[in-house]
Amino acid sequence: MSSLKEIVNTKQYNLNENSFREYCKSTLDQQGVLVLDNFLNPSAIQQIIQEGEASQHLAYFCQQSHSAYLTPPDDSFPAQHPQNQQVISSKGCITDDQIGQNSPLRCVYDAEDFRQFLCYVLGEESLYEYADPLSSINLHYARANEELGWHFDNSSFAITLLVQKPEGGGAFEYVKDARNSSQGDMNYPLVKSILDAKTQGTTLTMEPGALVLFRGRDSLHRVTPVKGDTTRMLVVLAYNSQPGIALSKFAQETFYGRSAKPAELNH
Ligand SMILES: O=C(O)CCC(=O)C(=O)O
Numbered sequence: 001m002s003s004l005k006e007i008v009n010t011k012q013y014n015l016n017e018n019s020f021r022e023y024c025k026s027t028l029d030q031q032g033v034l035v036l037d038n039f040l041n042p043s044a045i046q047q048i049i050q051e052g053e054a055s056q057h058l059a060y061f062c063q064q065s066h067s068a069y070l071t072p073p074d075d076s077f078p079a080q081h082p083q084n085q086q087v088i089s090s091k092g093c094i095t096d097d098q099i100g101q102n103s104p105l106r107c108v109y110d111a112e113d114f115r116q117f118l119c120y121v122l123g124e125e126s127l128y129e130y131a132d133p134l135s136s137i138n139l140h141y142a143r144a145n146e147e148l149g150w151h152f153d154n155s156s157f158a159i160t161l162l163v164q165k166p167e168g169g170g171a172f173e174y175v176k177d178a179r180n181s182s183q184g185d186m187n188y189p190l191v192k193s194i195l196d197a198k199t200q201g202t203t204l205t206m207e208p209g210a211l212v213l214f215r216g217r218d219s220l221h222r223v224t225p226v227k228g229d230t231t232r233m234l235v236v237l238a239y240n241s242q243p244g245i246a247l248s249k250f251a252q253e254t255f256y257g258r259s260a261k262p263a264e265l266n267h
């Protein structure tokens with residue numbers, strides 16, 4: 001499976017068509033999220049599930065406690081202040097170097113048509129892979145009771161593919177524009193109300209094969225605990241707007257339990 005049209009539902013989605021790109025861009029700009037259902041063809045989904053199952057034993061699973069802002073504890077605020085209030089994330093993932101060279105995921109990630117499409121929709125001039133060998137393509141696993149706690153992303157956009165849906169739970173919930181980071185407005189009252197379950201998020205319904213583009217820097221979001229024996233599998237396709245950028249050693253250790261030098265320094 002080596003060409004984009006074997007993997008992506010190009011019958012429904014013509015990545016090169018201007019009106020389609022325009023629709024995607026305006027949806028993302030207005031809603032903060034874009035879901036393209038059935039983006040992956042069924043045979044590609046099956047192949048990725050098989051790869052995911054075969055490599056799950058390589059995944060680094062961990063449980064972390066963190067604040068919604070993903071910042072270290074700040075002593076100038078009380079422990080239960082939303083700046084410090086802790087939530088739990090428990091999950092595992094395999095890294096780019098553990099994704100097969102012939103994986104459909106690599107074909108999609110590398111495809112020039114796909115990158116051009118993303119550039120248009122995200123309003124980026126160019127998109128580049130990570131300089132370290134771990135961070136570009138990650139396959140995430142969430143098993144029974146595993147979840148992602150409420151958080152804002154550090155990056156301005158996220159690109160994901162849902163591969164396998166659990167029997168229950170594992171729902172992506174979000175509150176659009178819960179803060180305004182560019183203005184330095186952390187909007188503590190709303191964030192507190194969400195953390196204390198007094199304000200509910202909106203649930204994004206998606207099925208395996210869906211491509212999701214999400215602006216998570218100002219939209220608070222979480223993944224609810226998985227129920228049942230079917231593991232939630234989700235792929236994160238990570239790009240940078242500048243070339244040569246590696247994830248910091250500290251971030252690699254935190255996310256992957258190990259770190260690697262930038263690819264060009266490895267040989
Ligand atoms: O698993 C998901 O659907 C979202 C993942 C996410 O929010 C993240 O990786 O920051």
Ligand SMILES: [Fe+2]
Pocket residue numbers: 151152153158216221
């Ligand atoms: Fe996130």
